[in-house]
Amino acid sequence: MSPNSKADDRQAALLGLVGDLVRELRAKQNGSIRVSLDSRLEQDLGIDSLARTELSARIERGFATRLPFDAIGQADTVADLLAALAQESSSLAVFESSTAPAPSSLPSAEAPERARDLIDALDWHVAHHPDRLHAAVLEDDRKIVASLTYGELAEKARRVAAGLIARDVSPGDRVAIMLPTSIDFFATFFGVLYAGAAPVPIYPPMRLSQIEDHLRRQAGILDNAGARILVTMPEGLALAALLRAQVETLESVESYARLCADNEAPLPILRDGARTALIQYTSGSTGDPKGVVLSHANLLANIRAMGGAIGATSSDVFVSWLPLYHDMGLIGAWLGSLYYAAPLYVMSPLSFLARPANWLWAMSRFRATLSASPNFGFELCVTKIDEASLAGLDLSALRMVANGAEPVSVYTLRRFCDRFRRYGFRQEAMAPVYGLAECAVGLAFPPLRRAPIIDRVDRDALTRRALAEPARADDPRAMEFVASGLPLPAHQIRVVDENGFEASERQEGRLEFRGPSATLGYFRNESKTRALIRDGWLDSGDRAYLAQGDVFITGRIKDIIIRGGQHLYPQEIEEAIALIPGIRKGCVAVFGAADARSGTERVIVVAETAITEPAARAALEAKAQDVVRDVSGTVADEIMLAPPRTVPKTSSGKIRRSAAKALYEQGAVGAPGQAVWLQMSRLAMSGVNPLLRRAATRAGDILYAIWWWIAATLGYAVTWSGVMTLPGMRRRWAFVRRIAAITLAVMRIPVTTKGFDALPAKGAMLVFNHSSYADALLLAATLPGEPVFIAKRELASQFFAGPFLRRLGAQFVERFDVAGGVADVEALANAARSGRNLVFFPEGTFTRRAGLSGFYLGAFKIAAEAGLKVVPGALRGTRAMLRGEQWFPRRAALDVEIGPPIEPAGTDFVAILKLRDAARDAVLALCGEPDIDQLMKPRPIRRDA
Incomplete structure (x- = not known):
């Protein structure tokens, strides 16, 4: 048979197959249905996500092939399906049993029980077993397309963090992640954490036909989050540009590859479990997005509580198809596996939707002990998988499969357990659970090895009197609810009636909870936060009743009619x-x-x-x-x-x-x-209005920058003239202070000072952090007396700066060797003995990114030998006003704070080191910036964890 004849036969067979499915979907319309290569699957033929699952199964059976998981999910027309079939060169049995051996077991590993944040947890594993398998990304049930060890995850994440820092991302900023299931997602998420920022996962569009609704929903989330950067896949950059037009705060859209830097950078070390680790936007947040703020402590508490409830260890294996932008997949599957050192095998949700058997076979092949799915996933497995495709399936290794994230259907639960019992699935492994984003992910779990409990209640008693009275055994109108288990350790659940009083056993009401996993509120949404938390209890938004310790969810409050x-x-x-x-x-x-x-x-x-x-x-x-x-x-x-x-x-x-x-x-x-x-x-x-607002803001910034430079230039010119003509050091410095203060006022820069009463009137050494060229302006406006500024020697030869600084009594030294010359040391000591304070920037220089660098020893050697008190001081706001390597000023509040003086304890080398370290610790505490003198290669780990 000629190639053209084969192609024609394939086309005819595909059109017939699609036509048969459409006719079943559109019963009674047989005569009006026309299927062609140009027919659009969704708009013309009505084949949506669930119908595509059926279409995938029929194509693979009919053509004895396995299409790539996204071939049907991404297809827009019948012609796209035909092209995907033409690219398949091999013809193999659709659900061929795996001949690959089961994965070798890994040695046991402990969990980082004393980790205070997620970075601590990852670094603990890196320190103890960097080459241990952490995660593998599956294309389907058998093919691993990428894998990741703990060491590789940390290395990739640090490169992402360096790229973010190079783009001025600072601790506390929000970075949105719109990536599919991939190694890129894992590395980007932890890269955001390493940079000290808060990740905001959002889901990528599944199909172009959904683009408007998708982007509008994401624009609302990005705007509420105030995201500065969006990280997405290269193919999504063009679409993401539309988002940028909608969101004023969004400064750039990046791919993982573009974000990765060539070299690592100093990373902030922020050891605080109260820091935000995730902003999780709940499903359905369109006009009024609700971003659940979760701290590192919240996430670790939830992971540990769930792990304790299910007996999680490093010997477990988790197989998941859950999306990583959703709490169940992100926290329950991925971060939980990371914490307990259990290997995670994860596939795209599109792979599961295209072929639900992929999930079951992956659990079988990789001997999964844990997994999870919303109720509809179990329903797809019951209704969309042929019996012939399950030959050889073995689910006996499963200890627990969580059924959560949406209401559990008794109908689905029973059918799944009945159908897959013959393949080793035990009903004790089916675990209906309850959780919500406001509690990280999990709140109630059933005891291990307990079969699901189904409660039959009297319909009239529940619907009319809110009482879950047990129904008669022969009552055909009884309502059935599934037990979702008991509260996790350290968490509490209560049910309250309409008056806010705690309800009795089997009394239906509003479910409230509290515990270490509970959020402190919604991001930038005070009204919703006030409605969420009452007297320390959080409102779940669900109605429920308690019976013998178990919680039974009856429905969403807003949905009940x-x-x-x-x-x-x-x-x-x-x-x-x-x-x-x-x-x-x-x-x-x-x-x-x-x-x-x-x-x-x-x-x-x-x-x-x-x-x-x-x-x-x-x-x-x-x-x-x-x-x-x-x-x-x-x-x-x-x-x-x-x-x-x-x-x-x-x-x-x-x-x-x-x-x-x-x-x-x-x-x-x-x-x-x-x-x-x-x-x-x-x-x-x-996007026109946001663009106009952005343009207006930009124009305002430019006008302010022009005004700033006019004020700075005129202020310097006036100051230079006065200093060069006025007699006497006291008059010159009084004039400098006056003009510098006027210049800052004209720039509309507020200045505050603190601790100046602790400042010695004379004969002390003042050491400050160095953040910007504007540091000198701020100190000139605020320091009393006639301070002696220690300037780098290069300035002495400059035409304007050299004479100006000499008239003010500045001393010029080698930038990185202040105490190197005897003449330099003697000149500085004499200046101090004459009753003036010396002003040093012991970092030697400044960088554009926030953080305190290491201090050079020279200044402290001089202080020790001359017996000068060292006074630590901190400048805040100057870096934000005029950042290094940048000449575009911003409006920012400035602040100078002086700390208590530090007495030298001797002149030997050890005493000088202690003096320097004490001064640096004091400046670090005052300035509020991260310590960038310590690199994260590797990040310090507490060995007792």
């Missing part, structure tokens, strides 16, 4: 309607709408279907109404059958009921999607 005093639970109704033939599973939203006339809420159902024939739709609505009545005992006020892709979802597939309600209230349910070019145009237009 109150109709005529009866509580209706949307998820229960959604699950039941989704089982109706013709309704798309996972594509039903139920919510309440206020009814002013009745004073209660109306029940609204939005359900996706591809059916368009009027009679069939009417029958579908009638069936949905029957289901609502059977499940809840009431009827829906309105049932809207909408086309595919109508019901909004989060990135993890959860129904966004509030967004669906907003569409309903706007009359936009079922409105057709817009072309990508139109979305891009609207995004570009929406």
